[in-house]
Amino acid sequence: MSEAFSLVKKPLAGLSRGANSFLLFRQFAEPLPPPPSPSAAAAAVAADRSMSFSKMPLVEANQTPDASSLSLDSERTLYPYVTGTSVVAFKYRDGILMAADMGGSYGSTLRYKTVERIKPIGKHSLLGASGEISDFQEILRYLDELILYDNMWDDGNSLGPKEVHNYLTRVMYNRRNKFNPLWNSLVLGGVKNGQKYLGMVSMIGVNFEDNHVATGFGNHLARPILRDEWNEDLSFEDGVKLLEKCMRVLLYRDRSAVNKLQIAKITEEGATLFPPYSLKTFWGFEAYKNPTVGAEGSW
Amino acid sequence: MFRNQYDTDVTTWSPAGRLFQVEYAMEAVKQGSAAIGLRSRTHVVLACVNKANNELSSHQKKIFKVDDHIGVAIAGLTADGRVLSRYMRSECINHAFTYESPLPVGRLVVQLADKAQVCTQRSWKRPYGVGLLVAGLDESGAHLYYNCPSGNYFEYQAFAIGSRSQAAKTYLERRFEKFMDSSRDDLVKDALIAIRETLQGERLTSNICTVAVVGVGEPFHILDQNTVQQLIDAFEIVAEEEPPAAEAGDAADQETAAGEGAPAEEGAAPMDI
Numbered sequence: 001m002s003e004a005f006s007l008v009k010k011p012l013a014g015l016s017r018g019a020n021s022f023l024l025f026r027q028f029a030e031p032l033p034p035p036p037s038p039s040a041a042a043a044a045v046a047a048d049r050s051m052s053f054s055k056m057p058l059v060e061a062n063q064t065p066d067a068s069s070l071s072l073d074s075e076r077t078l079y080p081y082v083t084g085t086s087v088v089a090f091k092y093r094d095g096i097l098m099a100a101d102m103g104g105s106y107g108s109t110l111r112y113k114t115v116e117r118i119k120p121i122g123k124h125s126l127l128g129a130s131g132e133i134s135d136f137q138e139i140l141r142y143l144d145e146l147i148l149y150d151n152m153w154d155d156g157n158s159l160g161p162k163e164v165h166n167y168l169t170r171v172m173y174n175r176r177n178k179f180n181p182l183w184n185s186l187v188l189g190g191v192k193n194g195q196k197y198l199g200m201v202s203m204i205g206v207n208f209e210d211n212h213v214a215t216g217f218g219n220h221l222a223r224p225i226l227r228d229e230w231n232e233d234l235s236f237e238d239g240v241k242l243l244e245k246c247m248r249v250l251l252y253r254d255r256s257a258v259n260k261l262q263i264a265k266i267t268e269e270g271a272t273l274f275p276p277y278s279l280k281t282f283w284g285f286e287a288y289k290n291p292t293v294g295a296e297g298s299w
Numbered sequence: 300m301f302r303n304q305y306d307t308d309v310t311t312w313s314p315a316g317r318l319f320q321v322e323y324a325m326e327a328v329k330q331g332s333a334a335i336g337l338r339s340r341t342h343v344v345l346a347c348v349n350k351a352n353n354e355l356s357s358h359q360k361k362i363f364k365v366d367d368h369i370g371v372a373i374a375g376l377t378a379d380g381r382v383l384s385r386y387m388r389s390e391c392i393n394h395a396f397t398y399e400s401p402l403p404v405g406r407l408v409v410q411l412a413d414k415a416q417v418c419t420q421r422s423w424k425r426p427y428g429v430g431l432l433v434a435g436l437d438e439s440g441a442h443l444y445y446n447c448p449s450g451n452y453f454e455y456q457a458f459a460i461g462s463r464s465q466a467a468k469t470y471l472e473r474r475f476e477k478f479m480d481s482s483r484d485d486l487v488k489d490a491l492i493a494i495r496e497t498l499q500g501e502r503l504t505s506n507i508c509t510v511a512v513v514g515v516g517e518p519f520h521i522l523d524q525n526t527v528q529q530l531i532d533a534f535e536i537v538a539e540e541e542p543p544a545a546e547a548g549d550a551a552d553q554e555t556a557a558g559e560g561a562p563a564e565e566g567a568a569p570m571d572i
Contacts, residue, residue, distance in 0.1 A: 153405075155406065156438070156439055157438055159398065162399060163399065166399040167397055167398055193438075
C-alpha cells in the first residue's frame with residue numbers, strides 16, 4: 001500500500017488537490033484478487049505487479065510468470081541427455097592409441113550410431129569424450145578457438161598435449177564451480193618432441209596423467225585388462241589387439257555400447273582416425289541355447 | 300631537436316612524420332646507466348652497471364627475474380621498468396597456471412611491445428621511458444630481445460643500452476660471431492668486459508655491477524657478489540698485462556661519447572628502424 005502511495009506522489013506534484021484525491025481514489029477502486037499460481041513466491045510477485053500497475057487489465061495481472069521459469073534453473077546443466085559411453089586409451093611404442101564406439105544414447109535408447117567421439121586437436125593431440133555430446137561439441141569449439149589463436153602467433157611455438165590438458169582442466173573446474181558443469185569425461189593424448197602424454201579430466205575437474213586411461217564403464221571393465229597386459233613397448237598391431245579386447249568386453253557388458261568402434265592413433269607425425277568397423281561377437285554359448293530347459297514356463 | 304612545436308603530445312605527428320614524444324622517451328633510455336645482454340645457443344647473460352647515488356644509499360635494482368626461464372634488465376626510468384616487470388611476471392604466472400608450461404619468451408615480448416604501443420597512441424598517456432633487455436628460453440633455444448619505448452622489439456645476438464653503451468657495443472660487435480658457440484663462462488666473462496668498457500677507465504668491481512644468467516638446465520638467477528668479484532679478478536690479471544689495449548679503448552670511448560651528445564645527427568628517427 002505504501003508502495004503505491006510513493007509511486008503516485010511524484011507524478012502528481014504539479015496537479016491541483018482536487019485531481020490528487022480523485023486519482024488516488026481510482027487507484028484503490030479496482031479489486032485485486034490473487035492470481036491462481038502454484039507457489040507463494042509467484043503470488044507475492046504477482047500481487048506486487050498488480051499494485052504497481054493497477055491500470056493494467058486484470059487478465060494480464062493473472063498471467064504473471066511463475067517462479068521456476070523466472071529462476072535460473074534452466075540456465076545450467078542438471079542432467080545429460082545424449083551421452084556417449086566409454087573411451088579407452090593407452091601409450092604405445094610410437095605414441096597414443098585411443099578407441100571409442102560411435103554410439104550416442106538418449107537415455108536407454110541407443111539413438112545415434114555415427115557419433116565421432118574422438119577428434120584431433122592441433123598438431124599434437126587427440127581428444128576423446130564420454131558423457132553429454134552437446135557439451136563435447138562445445139568443448140571442441142573452445143579448443144578450436146584456442147588452437148586458432150595459438151597458430152596466429154605464427155612463431156614456431158605450439159600448444160602441446162600437456163598445455164591442452166591443463167587448459168581443459170581449468171575450463172572443467174571453473175564450470176563446476178559455477179554449478180554448471182560440462183557433463184563429460186575427457187581423455188587427452190598426444191606426442192610432442194618425442195614425449196608421449198596421456199591424461200584425463202572429469203566433469204568436476206579431477207585430472208591426472210597415466211600410461212593407460214578409460215572413462216565410464218571402461219574404468220571398471222577395461223583398466224583391469226590393461227593393468228595386466230599393457231607394457232611400455234607395444235607395437236601398433238599389438239596395441240590394436242589389446243584395444244579390441246577391451247572394447248569387446250565393453251560391448252558384451254555395457255548396455256549403452258554399440259558395435260561400431262573408431263580407433264585413433266597419434267604419433268610424432270600426426271593424428272590418424274581410422275574408419276569405423278565392427279567387432280565379431282560370439283553368442284553361441286550352451287546356456288543361451290534352449291534357455292527355458294531348466295525352468296518350464298519361463299522365456 | 301628540443302623545443303619543437305610538434306612535441307607537446309604523443310599523438311601529434313611532425314611534418315617529417317616523427318612522433319617526438321616517443322623519441323624523447325628513447326632519449327630517457329640513453330640517459331639511464333648501461334645494461335648489456337649477450338647469448339649463445341643455450342645461455343643468455345645480462346649485466347648492468349649499478350651505481351648508487353651516494354655512499355649512503357643502496358643500488359637501483361635493474362635486473363628482475365620474471366620467471367624461471369625469463370629475466371629482464373632495464374635502462375631508463377626504473378619506476379616504469381618495475382611496473383613492466385610486474386606485468387611480465389603476471390603474464391608468465393597466468394600462462395603457467397592455465398597451461399602448466401612456461402610462456403615462450405617470444406610471445407611475452409610481443410605482448411610487452413603491444414602494451415608499449417598503446418601508450419604511443421593515446422593522448423592521455425605517455426610512452427614508458429624504459430628500454431628492456433629480455434633474456435629467455437624457448438622451445439627453440441635461448442633468446443635475447445630488446446623492447447623499445449616506441450613499441451618495437453628486436454632480437455639480438457648481443458646488445459647494450461643506456462649511457463656509454465656505444466663502447467660496449469663496439470666491443471660486442473668485434474666478438475659477437477663467436478657467441479653462438481661460447482660456453483657459459485666465456486659469455487659471462489665477455490659480459491663483464493663489455494660492462495668494463497662502459498666505465499671509461501673506472502675500476503670494475505662487483506659492487507657496481509650486477510650479472511644474471513639463464514640457460515638450459517639453469518633457471519634465471521642473479522650471480523652473487525663474491526662469484527662476480529672472482530670472475531672479475533680472473534680476467535683483470537690478464538688485462539693488467541696489456542695496458543696499451545686499455546688506453547686505446549679509452550680513446551675510442553671519448554670519441555663515441557662526443558658523438559652521443561647530438562643524436563639528432565643520426566638522421567632517421569630511431570623507431571623507424
